[in-house]
Amino acid sequence: MGIIGWIILGLIVGAIVKAIMPGRVGGGWPTSLVLGVVGAIVGGWIGDLLFGGGRMEFWNIGSWILAIVGGLVVAGVYGAITGRSHRSHA
Template sequence: MGIIGWIILGLIAGAIAKAILPGRQGGGWIVTLILGVVGAILGGWIGSAIFGVGINEFWSLSTWLLAIGGAIIVLLIWGLITGRNKSSTR
């Protein structure tokens, strides 16, 4: 999968992860893109380490599930980091 495929996958996975998680996460579409791509990479790494399945093809169900799962993990971590920063500045 090329870089354009990773960007599209990351943007969509990040948007789906934001829709799944309750509450309001900070950041616009650029942050969603970055967190989605990082989440897709994390999901691919976790999938290959635990299940022996990586992110290989754009239209594979396992690719999408791993990317969305990784994006959810990254978004949860992002929420913890930004939540602490906002509460400590008040």
């Protein structure tokens, strides 16, 4: 799957991440969608490393799982970083 496929998948994953982690990602929908795209690309990169890049297709359930996991990890890291900075200013 090419980069455009991962971007489209990432936008969908961003919406899924926003639904799964509703209060943990600040910045609203635009931030969630960007984090979903980054997470999907990271998940795809990890999948390529682990599985040799052979079966990474848009309609493959493994691609979706990797993208969602990548999105959750990226959103969690983002939430942890921005959460610390908000607490230090309060």
